[in-house]
Amino acid sequence: MLIRKPSDIRSSEITPKNEYLNRRKFLAAGGAAVGALAFSADADAAKLSGVTKSSYTVNEKVTPMDDATHYNNYYEFGTGKEDPSHYANTLITAGWKVQVGGMVAKPKTYDLDEIMKIAPVEERVYRMRCVEAWSMVIPWDGVPLAALLKQVQPDSKAKFVAFQSMFNEKQMPKWRSAGIDLPYVEGLRLDEAMNPLALLAVGMYGEQLPNQNGAPIRLVTPWKYGFKGIKSIVKITLTDKMPPTTWNIANSREYGFYSNVNPMVDHPRWSQATERRIGELFKVKTLMFNGYGDQVASLYNGMDLKKNY
Amino acid sequence: MWKKFFFNPWTKRSLFVLCLIPAGILIWRGFTARLGANPVEFIEHATGDWTLRFLLITLGVTPLRKIFNQPQLARFRRMLGLFAFFYAVVHLMMYLTFDQMFDVKAIFADVAKRLYIMAGTAGLLLMIPLAITSTASMVRRMGPKNWQRLHRLIYFSTLAGVIHYYWLVKSDVREPLMYGAILLVLMLYRVRMWTAKKPPSATAVALRAAAAQIRETA
Numbered sequence: 001m002l003i004r005k006p007s008d009i010r011s012s013e014i015t016p017k018n019e020y021l022n023r024r025k026f027l028a029a030g031g032a033a034v035g036a037l038a039f040s041a042d043a044d045a046a047k048l049s050g051v052t053k054s055s056y057t058v059n060e061k062v063t064p065m066d067d068a069t070h071y072n073n074y075y076e077f078g079t080g081k082e083d084p085s086h087y088a089n090t091l092i093t094a095g096w097k098v099q100v101g102g103m104v105a106k107p108k109t110y111d112l113d114e115i116m117k118i119a120p121v122e123e124r125v126y127r128m129r130c131v132e133a134w135s136m137v138i139p140w141d142g143v144p145l146a147a148l149l150k151q152v153q154p155d156s157k158a159k160f161v162a163f164q165s166m167f168n169e170k171q172m173p174k175w176r177s178a179g180i181d182l183p184y185v186e187g188l189r190l191d192e193a194m195n196p197l198a199l200l201a202v203g204m205y206g207e208q209l210p211n212q213n214g215a216p217i218r219l220v221t222p223w224k225y226g227f228k229g230i231k232s233i234v235k236i237t238l239t240d241k242m243p244p245t246t247w248n249i250a251n252s253r254e255y256g257f258y259s260n261v262n263p264m265v266d267h268p269r270w271s272q273a274t275e276r277r278i279g280e281l282f283k284v285k286t287l288m289f290n291g292y293g294d295q296v297a298s299l300y301n302g303m304d305l306k307k308n309y
Numbered sequence: 310m311w312k313k314f315f316f317n318p319w320t321k322r323s324l325f326v327l328c329l330i331p332a333g334i335l336i337w338r339g340f341t342a343r344l345g346a347n348p349v350e351f352i353e354h355a356t357g358d359w360t361l362r363f364l365l366i367t368l369g370v371t372p373l374r375k376i377f378n379q380p381q382l383a384r385f386r387r388m389l390g391l392f393a394f395f396y397a398v399v400h401l402m403m404y405l406t407f408d409q410m411f412d413v414k415a416i417f418a419d420v421a422k423r424l425y426i427m428a429g430t431a432g433l434l435l436m437i438p439l440a441i442t443s444t445a446s447m448v449r450r451m452g453p454k455n456w457q458r459l460h461r462l463i464y465f466s467t468l469a470g471v472i473h474y475y476w477l478v479k480s481d482v483r484e485p486l487m488y489g490a491i492l493l494v495l496m497l498y499r500v501r502m503w504t505a506k507k508p509p510s511a512t513a514v515a516l517r518a519a520a521a522q523i524r525e526t527a
Contacts, residue, residue, distance in 0.1 A: 071346030079481040082345060132479065134347060179480035250480060269476060270423055278346050282410055 048121065048203045051141050056124035056197075058291070060277075063136035065205045067278050072212045073130070074231060075178035076167070083174070084212035090171050091232065093216040102162070102237035105153035112216055116202060119147040123206070124199060126222035128229070129261045129290045131247075133283075134276045140220050141203035146194045154190065154238045161193040162186075162243035163219060164235035180250045186230040187243030187257065188221065189299075197222055197295050200233075223292040225259045256309040260300070261290035265309050315381035324385055328392040331359045332399070349407040356400035357474065361488050363393035364467040368495045375502070387443050390463070394440045397433050425476030432469030435462045467492055 074084035077091075098115065101107035121141055129135040149161070167183030169175055175182055192198065199220040202209060209215040214231025221228050227247050237243075247255035254268050263273045263286040274283040289296050300308075314320055335355055338344050344351045367389040374382045409416050419426050439460055441447070448456045471492055475485035509517070 067346035075480070081347070134350070177481065177483070179482070266422070269425055271419065276347065276349065276407075281349065281407055283408060 046207045048141050048206055048208060050121065051203070051206060052120050052122045054122040054124050056122075056126065058125055058127055058137055060127070060137050061279065062125060062139055063278050068136055068138055068204065069210050069213060071278060073132075073227070074212055074214070075180060076165075076172040076175050076182060076184070077212065078174045079177060079179065085210075087174060088211035088215075090173065091166070091211045091215065092171055093211070093232075096216050096234075098217060098233055098236060100148065100152050100236045102239050103155050103158035104238050105155055106151065108152060110148075112202065115143065115148065115200065115217065118151060119143040121202065124220075126197075126199075126220060127290050127292075128220075128222060128226050129275060129286065131225040131227055131255070131259070131267065131272075133270060133272065133274065133286075134278055135286075135290075136278050139205055140199055140201040141206065142199045142201035142217075142220065144196060145198040145200050145219065146196060148200060148236070149190075149193060149238075152238075157240050158238035159190055159240045160238070160243050161188045161190060162235075162237045162239050163188075163230045163233055164237075165230055166232040166234045180246050182246075183234075184230060184246045185243065186219065186228055186245050188228075190238070191299055192221070192296075195296060195299065197292060223261060223289040223296045225261060227255070228259050258300075258305075258308050260296075260305065260309075261286065262288060262305055262309070264288075265306050311379060312381065315379070315384060321385065321388070324388060328363070328388065331355065331396070349403060353400060353403045353408075356396045356403065357470075360393050360397040360400055361467070361470050361474065363389055363396060364463065364470060365488065365491050365495065367393060368463065368467060368492070371502075372495060372498045391440060391443055394436050397436060401433055425473050428469045428476060429473035432466045432473060435466040435469065439463060439466075464496065 070085045071081045072084040073081070074088060077084040077087040096112055098110045099107075100110060121143055123139050123141050125137060125139045127135060128138050145161075163186045165182075165184035165186075167175070172182075188198070200217055201214075201220045202217050204210075204213060209218065214229070217233050218231040219229050219233065228245075242257060245255075245257055247259075248257060261272075266272050272286055275286045276283050287293075335344075335352055338351075339348070367386055370382050370386040370389065374380055405411055405416065409419065420430050421427070439462060442451065442456065442459060451459070471485055471489045474488065475482060478485060
């Protein structure tokens, strides 16, 4: 377009400084040349439009997007914290489908547009606590998992929701070094899945999910350790048996089904009483249920949380 | 030619500078915001890595001495060992400051309950007497035999370091296992060295010759 006057450039076209600086770092690193090209071509497409703000927010500083997108655990793309941001560019998200079925009245295979129409896509600022004892505050954009489940109508026999992640050896060449069985699987009790906090996120920071954060759709359960937030979901199945979960399979002594954030139940090898908030130097105290006790504690009434870790 | 190289004071000075490079890079990364999203973890990991590496390099001096028949390599062993101690101390300081904020009670609890921290603590504690007795005057005061015996603690210190690393990793055990494999090879070389048949001493040779003569004349 021929730019005659400064006002010819719409403000929506101006690249946010944060994004612009990220792109330079990408090019400087050299390794993600293809990713950088895709980034610059789709700069406008990456932005999510029509996202409404929700009442879900926290009184804490939001983690800088650069940190949230360059410090990830996505072992299919390498086990180093910066590996996913370098290598996840091989993930293909075009034409993504999520198969929802099992013990439901209305099984359906959704594409992303359909999922984003189930409910208004809203921004929710959640704390995210990794089992490794670090944490972030992330503005997710998504729809409540409960809204999707209500649409497919779980029948009376259904007690659990099982999730499965994408797994493709060609798209994930480093998969062999992951050290965990793939495809990645996770699960929730049905009442946990129906809790208003459980979110199907399609974006973060007002943009589509970057590949390394679990594009194009992932689960967010802020009262549980981060590994319960399964990435790149391809299958959701309602079932009556407690579904297998990848980290429990890898090490059942250390990772349980519930994995609720609990400063009083330590990981066998390290304490869960404190956490390093990314961006801060000194560790802070971990909160029961990651601070979401008001909304979820009742789900576990009468349960021994030390046994059901 | 090699003798001149090893005895040249600039060789030792250059090695000193080389050993400082990992620390220098960390400082450069700090100033250019290249420590990633979790800078404390990055520094802890890097200093832990270099502690193990310098321990293994120090342990490699004796095998290299023997294989290449360069006894002068021993001149650099103390410096390498002390650099292992240096990186271990930085590693410990990061933990005490940023993980525990010098909370003594919490630190003791961590050491007692977390096996991997217990292993790391043991590894570091074992290095302290080695650092203190690293000087030439200490070798003289203790006598070379006792000094040698004490400094065998480095085997246990390095092993503790490998265990410490192995126990803190979530699932990818490749790196700790690699360090463990290198330690194993270095120790196997030493076992071979210690159990090899020793050449007979001058006294033994003389006695044997005398005994042979007596038998001949008998």
